[in-house]
Structure formats: structure tokens, C-alpha cells
Amino acid sequence: MDSFEKKLEAARSRAKLGTGKKFELMKKELAHKGAENPAALTAWIGRKKYGNEKFQKLAKAGKKA
16 A cells, blocks of 8 residues: 555545545545546445435535535
């Protein structure tokens, strides 16, 4: 694990769910790893983990924050 990943992991542990911060951090991590469309991949992972309904609620809350 390089220093970039360590910094992301530390920031992710402090970020609260529903603020959009975890989404942005994961997007940065996936871009660093070479993902072609990190935002779409992050959304796909979030929907798979939380389900479409809960993910949409989190996305709406994150846009307000």
C-alpha cells in the first residue's frame, strides 16, 4: 500500500456516510488505479453494496451537503 492509498484510507475512516465524501474518495482511488470512468464505477459499487433505493437516498443527501 503506497502513501496515496494510506491517506485515502485514513480520510475514508473519518468520512460520514451520506455526506458524499466517501464517494469522492473512492472515485479518486479508482482514478488512481486507472479506471476509465471512476464515477460510474463508484456508483455501480455503491448500488451493489447498499441496494438501489438506499444508494439513491445517500446520493440525494450527498448532493445537499
